[in-house]
Each structure stands twice: as C-alpha cells, then as structure tokens.
Amino acid sequence: MLNIQKIESLIQPILKANNIGKFKISQKSGKNSILEICIKKIDGEVDLDVCEIVSNQISDILDQHDDSDQPYILDVCSFGAEEVLENEIEIKNHVGDYVHIELRNPQKGIDALDGTLTSFEDKVLNITYMVKGIKKQTAIDYDNVRLIRLAVKI
Numbered sequence: 001m002l003n004i005q006k007i008e009s010l011i012q013p014i015l016k017a018n019n020i021g022k023f024k025i026s027q028k029s030g031k032n033s034i035l036e037i038c039i040k041k042i043d044g045e046v047d048l049d050v051c052e053i054v055s056n057q058i059s060d061i062l063d064q065h066d067d068s069d070q071p072y073i074l075d076v077c078s079f080g081a082e083e084v085l086e087n088e089i090e091i092k093n094h095v096g097d098y099v100h101i102e103l104r105n106p107q108k109g110i111d112a113l114d115g116t117l118t119s120f121e122d123k124v125l126n127i128t129y130m131v132k133g134i135k136k137q138t139a140i141d142y143d144n145v146r147l148i149r150l151a152v153k154i
Helices: 005-015 047-066 088-092
Strands: 022-027 034-041 073-076 098-108 110-121 124-131 134-141 145-148
Touching: 005 022, 005 034, 005 047, 034 047, 047 073, 088 110, 098 124, 098 134, 110 134
Parallel strands: 034 073
Antiparallel strands: 022 034, 098 110, 098 145, 110 124, 124 134
C-alpha cells in the first residue's frame, strides 16, 4: 500500500472536485489492512451517495498507482455524529451545537462535560449544560481543553 503522503497527493484533486473541505486518512492493520478516509463536504454535509462517488474515484486512482500485492480494504466514510473539532476555526463553526469536552485540568471538580457551545471568543468556550435538571453555564479556557467533539444529545 502507498504511504499516506502519496495517497493524499493522489486524492487531493478528487476531494477538491467533490467539494470535500475536511478529510483524514488513516491506515489500520490487523487481520485485514484498512485504508480509512473520513470526509466532510465544505458545507458540512456528507451522505452515502457522496461517500460512494468519492470511494469509486479514489479506488480507481489508487489502482493506477499502487502496484503492491498487499490487499487492503478502502473505507471512505463521514466523520460521524461525534466528529472531533481539531482547531479554533472548527470550534467557531459549531457554536450552538451540543459538544463533549474533556479538560486537561479539572475545573470546579469537573474534568469532562456535555453541553451546548454558546460562544467561543478570545480563546474562551462558553458552555450551557444541565446538572440534575438545573441549567448551568461555565467558561472554559481553550488551552485547558484536551478534547472537544460533537456529541449526540440524549
């Protein structure tokens, strides 16, 4: 199988042509080798039709350039409902959404929480969350965030 940098350079034109704004390539070894490519369109949408189209195009280009005999499974998929927000721009794009946050250093006895991201300004995340039916708000310094991802509200 080709290395990730080579794969990325080969698929960039395909991603651009299909309005893919965010992607992540990973290789997973095990009983079957898997080349996983998570994608998200510029407008934030991804459905099975988009995954199928992009998968077919990527498969064709990889078949042309990968002359190894190593079998692998190509999995083109969306980031899913619990997409990790990797930078400040992505966080700003999800103000108003329900998120899960894990902290580097506990704050007021809290090391993780789920709530609505109400704002993100000056490197401070403002979160509204519920504790025993009572709505609470907190401000979290971005530098204290170990992980932030979208969450499913149950």
